[in-house]
Amino acid sequence: MRDGLPRNQALVLDMLRSDQGRALTAYELLARLGPAGMRGPQTIYRALEGLLKCGLIHRIESLNAFTACAHAHEGHGYGHHTHRPAFAVCRNCGAVRELDDPALAAVLGVVADRSGFAVQDRVIELVGACGACAAAPG
Amino acid sequence: MRDGLPRNQALVLDMLRSDQGRALTAYELLARLGPAGMRGPQTIYRALEGLLKCGLIHRIESLNAFTACAHAHEGHGYGHHTHRPAFAVCRNCGAVRELDDPALAAVLGVVADRSGFAVQDRVIELVGACGACAAAPG
């Protein structure tokens, strides 16, 4: 069990890492990991839940898809400090990039405080065209 | 046709406004507006699409639900300046509040520029407990 993770979590994590910089839906994962023995959505969703909980992957709400955390290194495993970065998502090519900006984090903290909400989770996604796709003809 | 909107858009908008400060899913709208003659999901989704396009409602990605824009006043109608504010979403009671913060908007602009992405849409949601729910026992 790689990284000390349960088998299914390891399978899903490896698949997502092999698509670094992209996001896969649960059913795309299911299709790709069917041959490895994952037979139903439940199996995938359970693995995803575990990986989300320990911060090894992130959910992209605007795509209903999942991407490997760009900062989770080998050996962090359980107990890894979970961050919730912002993402830039390209509508054209599907590229997903983490945006870690201290100023953004700071402002979000202030906004959250002022809002009177006890913030438990953040969804910060910038959706558009990545540099390459914006420059491309068409 | 209230506000010069097509009938179905007007029905959906009125329903969402009657739940100001909350969000409703497409199927909740369908259930409530069935008696008014809206029979299928398509009918609802078409109305939602039109309302989103002219900025009279917003989609809350983390809920797969929709909420009336807090700033769209009577008479704005088509051509209304569409903003995409941030939202605070209470997991407990379902409250949805728009957060319009100039500093946040400014930082997002900078982050977007630096990212090299041509940003077409933003999803900014703070999910947690509203003041009342955070204070409540249990």
Add this chain to the structure above:
DNA sequence: GCGGATGACGTGATGTTATCACATAACTGA
């Protein structure tokens, strides 16, 4: 007024995303 273009709507089928419910197996520690 005819005819085409457009926009709104009705409706059944289908596609996609996510969860429930219940059974079985595997690991862990007294």
Add this chain to the structure above:
DNA sequence: TCAGTTATGTGATAACATCACGTCATCCGC
């Protein structure tokens, strides 16, 4: 060994969203 917990298998179902095709009304140029 046995109980408690965690992980998994699997079929059914729920929730969210779109496709495809047809109809009807309005508008506009001729």
